[in-house]
Amino acid sequence: MxxxxxxxxxxxxxxxxxxxxxxxxxxxxxxxxxxxxxxxxxxxxxxxxxxxxxxxxxxxxxxxxxxxxxxxxxxxxxxxxxxxRARLRSPEAWQARHILLAADPADAAARAAAEAEAGAIIAALCVEPDRFAALAARSACTSREEGGDLGLIEPGTTVPEFEAALRALRPGELHATPVASRYGYHVVQLLEHEPPRDLPxxxxxxxxxxxxxxxxxxxxxxxxxxxxxxxxxxxxxxxxxxxxxxxx
Structure with missing residues (x-):
């Protein structure tokens, strides 16, 4: 007691x-x-x-x-x-846009179709890169209203697969293959990369x-x-x- x-x-x-x-x-x-x-x-x-x-x-x-x-x-x-000083740095950030072809991870047929459609979009963008905003209209993400633009993304705020894809790109570069996540397949383009920096x-x-x-x-x-x-x-x-x- x-x-x-x-x-x-x-x-x-x-x-x-x-x-x-x-x-x-x-x-x-x-x-x-x-x-x-x-x-x-x-x-x-x-x-x-x-x-x-x-x-x-x-x-x-x-x-x-x-x-x-x-x-x-x-x-x-x-x-x-x-x-x-190391604790007082601005976080790394990316500005990116994407097109999401939604597919349930448990639906193999839907996943295959989404991957194929994402691949076709990537092929089209390689020929006509200015069409990204127009093609984003078919995205399952609400960012389609902004031409696929997701704004600034900080580490840990998106799924690991998407973040890994961003880290592999240079600004302006389109990811060469569809990026798989639990949401489906993404067509990903990095617009800008802001590295961490020391704050005054x-x-x-x-x-x-x-x-x-x-x-x-x-x-x-x-x-x-x-x-x-x-x-x-x-x-x-x-x-x-x-x-x-x-x-x-």
Whole structure:
């Protein structure tokens, strides 16, 4: 049985909390859920002791009053910027257009027909490349309204097969063969490729300051919870006190 200064944390409450703590095993999830409820009880008890009222808003008010939130100055932000340039790059992006010939992966005949039609379109475009927008009218994708133009595509935002095809092309180049995906077969043309690039400090200063502020706040909250845990009598579960490792 888990208690915090004599207040029991019911099994049912821990069971309900489990959904918020995915883990490799149920035991690990249960431990995380139980610790979270112990921390909540510590905070609610301190709210009551200090007369802040009750509920989650009162907990927020308690933390706002007890946990400092320092602002990172420009020099601190610049040091973080210099040490983390790789994390502050604009993402790679492609501008592409396509024509989708839809076919269910489970329908072999439809897949064969879609592949043949896509191949015929590619052959036609090799002779008359300016017809892409007109031929895109038969696409099963809503991008047909834009002549097949998909706009900017970033890594991870499309299916792997389509992204691999884009990586194999140079700007202006048409993929020589139909590109298969779970949606059917695509006729793919890369219009532009924008490689990742380093961003200037001025473009990311506000983002860095926000990251540093949030990191400082999380650390300070963990330390404050450690102090509360050190003052309390906690039974049935191990929770780090002020001299132990940080509580998550």
């Amino acid at each position: 888990i208690r915090v200064d004599g207040v029991e944390i019911p099994e049912a409450a821990i069971g309900a909390e489990l959904q918020h703590h995915p883990a490799a095993s149920r035991e690990a999830a249960w431990q995380a859920a139980a610790q979270a409820l112990v921390v909540r009880q510590l905070l609610l008890a301190e709210v009551g002791r200090q007369g802040h009222g009750a509920g989650e808003e009162a907990v927020d008010a308690l933390l706002a009053g007890q946990v400092p939130l320092p602002e990172a100055d420009e020099a601190t932000c610049r040091r973080w910027f210099a040490a983390n 400090f001025e473009a990311v200063q506000a983002r860095i300051a926000r990251w540093l502020r949030e990191a400082s706040f999380r650390t300070a909250v963990r330390q404050y919870i450690q102090v509360l845990a050190g003052r309390a009598r906690i039974e049935g579960i191990a929770l780090a006190a002020a001299e132990g490792p940080l509580v998550q």
